Amino acid sequence: MKKIQPVIGLEVHVQLNTRSKMFCSCSRDYFNSEPNTKVCPVCLGMPGVLPVINKKAVNLTILTGLAFDCSISPISSFARKNYPYPDLVKGYQISQFEEPLCIGGKISFMLNNEISEVSLERIHLEEDTARLIHNNSTVQDSSLMDINRSGVPLMEVVSDPDMHSADQAIGYLKKLRQTLRYIDVSDADMEKGSFRCDANISVRYEGDKTLGNKVEVKNMNSFRSIHRAIETEIERQSKMLNAGEEIVQETRGFVDAKGITVSQRSKEQAHDYRYFPEPDLPPLFNSDLTISNLKTSLKELPNIKSKRFEKQYGLLSEESELLASTKQTADNFEESVKEYQKLLKNNTEIELAKTVANWYMGDIAKQLNQISPDAELQDTQVSPRHISELLQLIHKKQITVSSAKVVLEKMFNNEGTPSNIVDQEGLGQLNNTDAIIEIILNVIKNNEKAIRDYNSGKTSALGYLVGQVMKETRGRIDANEASQLLIKKISEKK
Amino acid sequence: MALSKQDIEYVAKLARIKLTSKESEELTEQLSVCLDYFEMINAIDTSNIEPTSQANNLVNVTREDVVNENMSVDDVLKNAPEHFEGFIRIPKVID
Ligand SMILES: [Zn+2]
Numbered sequence: 001m002k003k004i005q006p007v008i009g010l011e012v013h014v015q016l017n018t019r020s021k022m023f024c025s026c027s028r029d030y031f032n033s034e035p036n037t038k039v040c041p042v043c044l045g046m047p048g049v050l051p052v053i054n055k056k057a058v059n060l061t062i063l064t065g066l067a068f069d070c071s072i073s074p075i076s077s078f079a080r081k082n083y084p085y086p087d088l089v090k091g092y093q094i095s096q097f098e099e100p101l102c103i104g105g106k107i108s109f110m111l112n113n114e115i116s117e118v119s120l121e122r123i124h125l126e127e128d129t130a131r132l133i134h135n136n137s138t139v140q141d142s143s144l145m146d147i148n149r150s151g152v153p154l155m156e157v158v159s160d161p162d163m164h165s166a167d168q169a170i171g172y173l174k175k176l177r178q179t180l181r182y183i184d185v186s187d188a189d190m191e192k193g194s195f196r197c198d199a200n201i202s203v204r205y206e207g208d209k210t211l212g213n214k215v216e217v218k219n220m221n222s223f224r225s226i227h228r229a230i231e232t233e234i235e236r237q238s239k240m241l242n243a244g245e246e247i248v249q250e251t252r253g254f255v256d257a258k259g260i261t262v263s264q265r266s267k268e269q270a271h272d273y274r275y276f277p278e279p280d281l282p283p284l285f286n287s288d289l290t291i292s293n294l295k296t297s298l299k300e301l302p303n304i305k306s307k308r309f310e311k312q313y314g315l316l317s318e319e320s321e322l323l324a325s326t327k328q329t330a331d332n333f334e335e336s337v338k339e340y341q342k343l344l345k346n347n348t349e350i351e352l353a354k355t356v357a358n359w360y361m362g363d364i365a366k367q368l369n370q371i372s373p374d375a376e377l378q379d380t381q382v383s384p385r386h387i388s389e390l391l392q393l394i395h396k397k398q399i400t401v402s403s404a405k406v407v408l409e410k411m412f413n414n415e416g417t418p419s420n421i422v423d424q425e426g427l428g429q430l431n432n433t434d435a436i437i438e439i440i441l442n443v444i445k446n447n448e449k450a451i452r453d454y455n456s457g458k459t460s461a462l463g464y465l466v467g468q469v470m471k472e473t474r475g476r477i478d479a480n481e482a483s484q485l486l487i488k489k490i491s492e493k494k
Numbered sequence: 495m496a497l498s499k500q501d502i503e504y505v506a507k508l509a510r511i512k513l514t515s516k517e518s519e520e521l522t523e524q525l526s527v528c529l530d531y532f533e534m535i536n537a538i539d540t541s542n543i544e545p546t547s548q549a550n551n552l553v554n555v556t557r558e559d560v561v562n563e564n565m566s567v568d569d570v571l572k573n574a575p576e577h578f579e580g581f582i583r584i585p586k587v588i589d
Pocket of ligand 1: 021024025026038039040041042043044151
């Protein structure tokens, strides 16, 4: 049987981080607002009103284009997209058609340890629609409208049909979301609806030049459901292709609970949006100066930051990527390295960074994960400086690594600064050799069986004995030191 | 005639307007007359003229990203035929 190649293109709608709406001065913060409280004649679609373009929204779109190597159109304009649906108060949506703000470009990300590059078709700017509620139990015969979301700045990122697996699509989406958050363009939160994805999927036999009929899949609201929807749809189409059936070009909705896509027959009719230029909005001329100013303001992008981490801190590429995964994590990590370096001037940055990195990727990540998958230090009382203080206590042998883990947990429980916690809990490292030896001798005396085992060649018995010493001292002695002293004292006793 | 009855029925469908067969016929004729009239514009030679959708030569009319007062909910709902708990209530629509 000939091999099938899936072809995927993604359309992502992103709500922009502005204060006001796209074409009026209403607050765009609709999420926690009572219905119809963030509304004015413009976003209500009253006749005779005049929309005016939000400059910040234009700049954020251009910034996104620059982050993905798009070419920025010197002349850009808006158009009316006509379709009748109650979520569209005017009967048309102001969007962009022939002259989008950004054209071309690409998104690069790692996929199975290789660089994957997906080309973009365009990025354009439009307005969000009103919110409809269809299932209110009191008024089951009605739909309810909340106009608050109408007019929220919406950026659409359209990829080329350039992806071939669900994994690749998710890699693309994660890199897009990460970058949008890095450059403060959007909070890109799927749960809150500020990052929404539709997938265009077709299949063909490998080597075929023409694309198969594409199916647009909608209604996916998590990365998990996008992945599942794409795989499900590829499977459905592949079976049809192999059976020689015709794949109808249509829109299908993903039903998460059942894991299937279902034809949305009401929307089957070919779209005819009758685009025409928006007469109320003069065109935008984007000068080279405006574009180069925006380029200057572009912050360090994730891929570039990760490369710098590898070089500057001598980290592995996976480590760098992990630490640069969000801007906050990256900033916190660097801040901790800087503070740690201030405390320990005789050590090199690379030496210190390695320790800081291990803590951020290990125990700190674990603590944050217990709060939520997206939690950052900023969501806690723990500062990057506190982390450096904790590490300094280990470095100066004032606490052991195992005590430090206990202290860290207490720091996340808001029990104080590292030194305070060490004092309160009496977790200071035992450095007095006589006291340590006394504990060791006691452990040897009380564990005759383990000593016999060890002496008869069972090296695993040593681990047990070290554990007993750690238990006696509540982890206040360095495990290596305990192990060495044990070996020494046991051999003296023989 | 510039338009066929099918054209009229298609446009009516897009606009969600229900027409009787008689209305379709009448409108086909009336709209065709309008379109024929506008056909005159095609007589002008525009081969050397840049297309435009603007007559006022304005560019870059933008506003700063500032939030201003919006309408009160009561005013918003005044125009709604029906409302429910602050929402505008409309006949049920299904995706
Ligand atoms: Zn408004």
